[in-house]
Amino acid sequence: MQAAEEGLTQEYGRPKLPELNSRAVRQWGAEQGRVIGIYTGALGFGYNVKTLAQHKLPEPKCWQDLLDKQIQDEVQVARSQLVRHVLHAAGNKSCRSWARTRASNI
Numbered sequence: 001m002q003a004a005e006e007g008l009t010q011e012y013g014r015p016k017l018p019e020l021n022s023r024a025v026r027q028w029g030a031e032q033g034r035v036i037g038i039y040t041g042a043l044g045f046g047y048n049v050k051t052l053a054q055h056k057l058p059e060p061k062c063w064q065d066l067l068d069k070q071i072q073d074e075v076q077v078a079r080s081q082l083v084r085h086v087l088h089a090a091g092n093k094s095c096r097s098w099a100r101t102r103a104s105n106i
Contacts, residue, residue, distance in 0.1 A: 004034035 003009050011033040017025060027035060045066065052059055052099050066075055 004031040009034040 013021070013033060014028065017028065020028070030054065045060065045063070047060060051074065052071070055074070058065070058068065059075065060066055060068070060071065065071075
């Protein structure tokens with residue numbers, strides 16, 4: 001936002017603005033279309049091969065596999081919203097309910 005305030009960015013009319021969540025739209029509007037959030041963290045997941053083998057569970061190969069009911073009690077996340085956003089971006093529309101069910105594993 002500082003860069004926008006200092007005139008270092010250009011206004012950008014986002015073609016997909018209506019698809020963004022309301023907080024992003026408010027931020028974009030507050031800076032006259034000169035600012036956008038960028039996520040710079042790592043996106044990935046890991047799993048314990050021994051634990052999955054011990055419970056005879058399949059190894060997840062992609063984000064979508066984290067929704068598998070067979071492993072749902074084994075999935076633990078620091079921020080369920082992040083996983084939800086990744087799954088939603090991948091086209092999964094039922095990921096909100098998945099994130100709510102993970103509350104006990106956060």
